[in-house]
Amino acid sequence: xxxxxxxxGPSAIMREINASIPFDKALWRQDIxxxxxxxxxxxxxxxxxxxxxxxxxSGLDRIAAEYEADGVPEDWDLEDIHMTTESxxxxxxxxxxxxxxxxxxxxxxxxxxxxxxxxDAIDEMDAGLTGLQNALVRRxxxxxxxxxxxxxxxxxxxxxxxxxxxxxxYEMLRRDRSRFADARLRLNESPLGCAALAGTGFPIDRxxxxxxxxxxxxxxxxxDSVSDRDFALDYLMAGSQCALHLxxxxxxMILWASQPFGFMRMPDALSTGSSIMPxxxxxxxxxxxxxxxxxxxxxxxxxxxxxxxxxLAYSKDMQDDKPPVFEAHxxxxxxxxxxxxxxxxxxxxxxRMRQAAELGYxxxxxxxxxxxxxxxxxxxxxxxITGAAVRLAEGEGKALDALTLAQLQAIDGRIDERVYQALSxxxxxxxxxxxxxxxxxxxxxRVAEARQALENGS
Numbered sequence: 001x002x003x004x005x006x007x008x009g010p011s012a013i014m015r016e017i018n019a020s021i022p023f024d025k026a027l028w029r030q031d032i033x034x035x036x037x038x039x040x041x042x043x044x045x046x047x048x049x050x051x052x053x054x055x056x057x058s059g060l061d062r063i064a065a066e067y068e069a070d071g072v073p074e075d076w077d078l079e080d081i082h083m084t085t086e087s088x089x090x091x092x093x094x095x096x097x098x099x100x101x102x103x104x105x106x107x108x109x110x111x112x113x114x115x116x117x118x119x120d121a122i123d124e125m126d127a128g129l130t131g132l133q134n135a136l137v138r139r140x141x142x143x144x145x146x147x148x149x150x151x152x153x154x155x156x157x158x159x160x161x162x163x164x165x166x167x168x169x170y171e172m173l174r175r176d177r178s179r180f181a182d183a184r185l186r187l188n189e190s191p192l193g194c195a196a197l198a199g200t201g202f203p204i205d206r207x208x209x210x211x212x213x214x215x216x217x218x219x220x221x222x223x224d225s226v227s228d229r230d231f232a233l234d235y236l237m238a239g240s241q242c243a244l245h246l247x248x249x250x251x252x253m254i255l256w257a258s259q260p261f262g263f264m265r266m267p268d269a270l271s272t273g274s275s276i277m278p279x280x281x282x283x284x285x286x287x288x289x290x291x292x293x294x295x296x297x298x299x300x301x302x303x304x305x306x307x308x309x310x311x312l313a314y315s316k317d318m319q320d321d322k323p324p325v326f327e328a329h330x331x332x333x334x335x336x337x338x339x340x341x342x343x344x345x346x347x348x349x350x351x352r353m354r355q356a357a358e359l360g361y362x363x364x365x366x367x368x369x370x371x372x373x374x375x376x377x378x379x380x381x382x383x384x385i386t387g388a389a390v391r392l393a394e395g396e397g398k399a400l401d402a403l404t405l406a407q408l409q410a411i412d413g414r415i416d417e418r419v420y421q422a423l424s425x426x427x428x429x430x431x432x433x434x435x436x437x438x439x440x441x442x443x444x445x446r447v448a449e450a451r452q453a454l455e456n457g458s
Contacts, residue, residue, distance in 0.1 A: 027114065059093040107194070135343040140447050289338055
């Protein structure tokens with residue numbers, strides 16, 4: 001490829017450190033597509049003959065069939081997917097293959113291929129996240145009135161519904177999908193035709209190749225085009241945020257499936273056993289989702305460190321841009337699939353969750369709110385009165401609604417028998433009927449809106 005400039009070939013060390021074919025072979029579909037668009041444009045612009053363009057396109061189709069059937073061969077002397085394909089093309093059609101690289105460089109070639117790959121990855125991720133959202137919405141609809149404890153600081157705070165809890169993750173994934181969509185919008189410009197760094201003197205039509213590859217437009221600056229990897233960082237940033245959300249859901253399910261909680265049972269298909277303890281059912285898939293979040297965030301850090309000090313335009317450091325993106329995409333896809341299965345097939349224990357919601361004086365805020373609403377007491381004073389009631393109930397080992405009216409009135413005489421209507425966990429969740437609250441009617445409304453949004457593809 002570049003032997004004319006050098007008297008000696010590369011050393012074994014140079015050959016190994018320089019070759020990217022072991023990982024960039026993943027770009028073969030995008031490389032074939034971009035090459036076909038490029039040669040079609042060259043023919044339309046009269047830069048290569050129609051006959052040569054047809055021979056090149058036919059040869060590329062044959063190579064694609066070979067790669068599909070047998071995989072991409074790894075010849076490290078050919079360095080990368082681009083030269084591997086060009087070399088095979090020369091074997092198939094002869095010297096005409098050399099015309100394919102007219103008016104382009106491997107710099108704009110890989111920038112184009114990688115953008116196409118990341119665009120496809122975003123589309124795959126959006127489909128996977130949509131599936132997980134559908135699972136969350138379905139289970140939330142089933143459990144719109146299933147009462148469970150809501151926590152702050154992992155301490156019982158107020159009763160909520162399981163449906164409300166699951167819909168919180170629907171909202172996180174909605175934001176994740178919007179971040180991926182934003183990344184896709186920004187990346188959808190074609191670098192093809194920018195050549196090595198300065199553009200080309202051939203009369204090419206970059207708008208034509210951009211349109212042929214589904215880009216919105218060609219990029220505006222050739223220097224930026226071949227050196228930009230913002231699109232890969234955008235993908236990793238969105239993927240890292242998504243992985244954090246999946247990790248939080250995984251952690252909650254790990255807790256819920258533990259014996260002290262007992263809120264749910266993990267699907268057998270996503271659990272493992274112990275080599276020594278026959279009774280164990282370990283939530284290994286959820287734990288790996290939690291663990292993979294660190295690896296995905298590490299991929300983001302790796303690429304940021306690669307790009308942080310590079311002068312314009314292309315530098316060989318950028319060959320290391322693809323492994324972290326490929327790894328993160330693979331791991332994130334596994335995490336989304338695993339969490340979809342867990343949400344879809346988990347068995348929730350309604351009775352255990354309701355029982356837990358009654359512990360820890362979860363309706364204390366409801367007593368304070370009742371005092372404000374019915375006795376016209378300022379909230380801070382109501383908070384103090386409620387604290388005294390909790391202290392009394394705790395001392396007697398009772399729930400708040402098990403205190404007698406006489407005991408409550410001894411704390412504050414403005415309390416009357418109507419207070420018991422506010423102290424059950426059912427009354428507590430029903431009262432939280434503000435927009436976005438945990439009341440079953442509000443949950444069902446949010447579920448209906450989410451179903452409509454998913455049906456509309458948004």
